[in-house]
Amino acid sequence: MPSKIYDIHPHIISQDTARYPHDPLGGIQSEWSRDRPVSAEQMVKAMDEAGIAKSAMVQASTSYGYDNSYVTDSIAKYPDRFTGVGTVDLKAPDAIEKIDYWVARGICGLRLFTIGTTITTQMEGLDDERTFPAWDCAGEKGLSICLQMSPDAYPAATTMIKRFPKVKVLIDHHGRADIKDGAPYVNAQPFFDLAQFKNVYVKLTPRSADASVGGKATPETFFPRLVKEFGADRLAWGSNFPANEGSLKELLDRCMERMSSLSENDLEWIFWKTAEQLYPPLGR
DSSP: OOSOOEESOOOOOOSOTTTSOOOOGGGOOOHHHHHSOOOHHHHHHHHHHHTOOEEEEEOOHHHHTTOOHHHHHHHHHOTTTEEEEEOOOTTSTTHHHHHHHHHHTTEEEEEEEOSSSSOOSOOSOTTOGGGHHHHHHHHHHTOEEEEEOOGGGHHHHHHHHHHOTTSOEEEGGGGGOOOTTOTTOGGGHHHHGGGGSTTEEEEEOHHHHHHTTSTTOOHHHHHHHHHHHHOGGGEEEOOOTTTSSSOHHHHHHHHHHHTTTSOHHHHHIIIIIHHHHHOGGGGO
16 A cells, blocks of 8 residues: 555535536536535545545536536635645636636646546547637646546647646546557557656546456556556546545555556555645645
């Protein structure tokens, strides 16, 4: 076990729909946020049971859209346990003002949701010129930007990665790369090509753990390949709880077991050290 564990991909949903009304991106609320919501209080309990020291709460875009109020209110309530990753419409004319507002309330990173459970085809516009000022702002403020995307968006993502080298770009769910062909993972080469950019980081989640046992893939070949390409200091773990079914402890244990072939030093980086580079408040 690593000496410390941080979770950089949990979601929280309030039971108070009057104070925190649902307004999901795309107009469709995700089933997980409706059927198995986890409040901030429940999250703290789940973290304690799993042995997780701190978490970077990721805005539930499929429930609250661009309103990060519940995440930021929860950070204020549990400042020793939570920090937050918010969602802002970077194309909007007031994007920089919105970033300033949410950062003042505790957000220390941004996430762009361009595909997922409620948006099943890759959205276009990741490299839209209207977003450039917001990316510049993120670079100046030291905010990482997490990209929830499919391989179809790699070319647009590469444009932004190269244009904004000061921004740490975190690729969600190992970029949904196709690794079913197994070692040497020829189908995933476009994903591994992103490793050449030193501002690119990769988030490993239960989706990554499950993919590592799909088709001809194996954990013993996939995760060492990730470390070889990116370095453990650019890999970080997130639970995706409760979007992924199962308890937080079960999700952590499954990911830990699938990565058990890695060295103790690699696991230290993946389960907490890299998280501090992406979201500095975790280390304070």
